[in-house]
Amino acid sequence: MLEGLQIHNETLTLRMTSSPSRKRQDFLEWPEYFMAVAFLSAQRSKDPNSQVGACIVNQENKIVGIGYNGMPNGCSDDLLPWSRTADDQLDTKYPYVCHAELNAIMNKNSADVKGCTLYVALFPCNECAKLIIQAGIKEVVYLSDKYHDTPGMTASRRLLSMAGVQFRQFKPKRTEIVIDFNSINHTGTQSSSSQ
Numbered sequence: 001m002l003e004g005l006q007i008h009n010e011t012l013t014l015r016m017t018s019s020p021s022r023k024r025q026d027f028l029e030w031p032e033y034f035m036a037v038a039f040l041s042a043q044r045s046k047d048p049n050s051q052v053g054a055c056i057v058n059q060e061n062k063i064v065g066i067g068y069n070g071m072p073n074g075c076s077d078d079l080l081p082w083s084r085t086a087d088d089q090l091d092t093k094y095p096y097v098c099h100a101e102l103n104a105i106m107n108k109n110s111a112d113v114k115g116c117t118l119y120v121a122l123f124p125c126n127e128c129a130k131l132i133i134q135a136g137i138k139e140v141v142y143l144s145d146k147y148h149d150t151p152g153m154t155a156s157r158r159l160l161s162m163a164g165v166q167f168r169q170f171k172p173k174r175t176e177i178v179i180d181f182n183s184i185n186h187t188g189t190q191s192s193s194s195q
């Protein structure tokens with residue numbers, strides 16, 4: 001026992017002299033990590049006006065689905081319109097585009113998304129609220145609620161509330177998260193450890 005303790009102390013001292021002994025303090029918390037995944041996914045969107053991402057997380061904090069707004073599979077995003085307004089509604093994106101929530105649910109890599117939490121950049125519209133409810137998602141965490149006063153969002157809140165789906169706004173502690181591909185070459189120790 002005593003011998004083991006001595007070895008442990010020796011290891012501890014060695015670590016303190018060669019690299020920081022305490023864990024990082026500015027690591028991403030789970031909610032900001034999942035919201036950041038949603039925002040990163042949104043960067044895949046071809047929509048010139050609105051890039052929305054969604055990330056579905058199970059009760060073990062594992063990501064089980066990611067999606068962003070885009071045209072349906074097999075439907076060319078070069079041929080379909082991206083306009084928000086046109087004389088003919090068929091020349092706008094609205095009848096065609098799949099919202100991020102729909103894609104995240106359909107892209108799920110688990111048997112189902114029952115009891116999961118959906119992280120999404122924008123408060124879900126009423127059509128997505130229906131999907132969220134039917135999929136068994138129990139919580140929605142959104143960042144922006146910029147369409148709060150539209151009928152679609154009012155209907156969405158009404159449906160989610162009736163179905164017992166919780167929703168809450170995510171208030172980020174920082175306004176941006178930078179991904180620097182070069183950081184891996186500058187951080188860490190010179191030991192053989194790679195992580």
Ligand SMILES: [Zn+2]
Pocket residue numbers: 099100101124125126127128129
């Ligand atoms: Zn929607």
